[in-house]
Amino acid sequence: MPHDRPACRCVICHDYGDRAEADRLDLRTVEQVEEHGWNVVMVPADDEGPGFAYTIGLWHTHGTPELAMFGLELQTMHVLLNSLGRKAAAGAVLESGMECHGVIEERSVILKAADLRWYREFFGLAISYYRRPPFPVLQVVWPDADGRFLWQPGTKEQYQQSQPQLWLKPAEHPAGVWTELATG
Template structure:
């Protein structure tokens, strides 16, 4: 899979303010969609695990527009059902847990003096439970690990390395 170079990311940020990056997740094959550009405005980057990029990137672009351009939405946690028929939550992610999933964003900011922070765009299982809630369906834990701040991963989660 093609990975955007730092030069291409910089050009995209200069032209559009934001780049939305896709990573197929290596050996596990789970899709990761991550922004790069919110950090330029002192805001956390967005990361969504396990949903197709083509379904999530328009919402990432809209959030950039609302947070950076019109300033009509705060970057803090929120819940929405405006995007899909399921309710989604956008929560503060623990940088230590999120960074291994954000290869392009981490690579872009490495050595720049800027350290990206993250917000996880999380989706529920069929019963409405989120990854940080007891009873979240086991079959989705590898596809969408919990990155929420304050969460300590259990041993069965294996985090990929950069």
């Protein structure tokens, strides 16, 4: 059941008159949100960078931020995002800086608010669904094999390049594949 906040301008809450023109992916997103409360969009790795996945519909259905993950296997991220989505649907509050336990086996993940300047590059389908930002997105940051996070000393270069740091402004982000995407 959709929330009653007037800020939601998604294609379900507002008739933009163009649903007949929507492409198959847009229609599937609407169907998934109406049936399950959210959809997980999976973007495979390619020559430009690692794969990633994000939700659409958590903000509409549950009033909780959308979630995004980067750098793991697509199906793994799909399962993890759905797991966190179910927690939100059950009433868990998800917010920036929060550490969530038991999402990846016995390891924690940390949620970080994504800066709006990254949205166009990574969340185009969500922008199409909501028609415009702002809708909140939390990046689900996973630890390396030793339990360290991107910002902690001792992490390896390969791990650091596996996930962007979307909580940083693009101009403040360490150079690498993610900044190349944002400026490319």
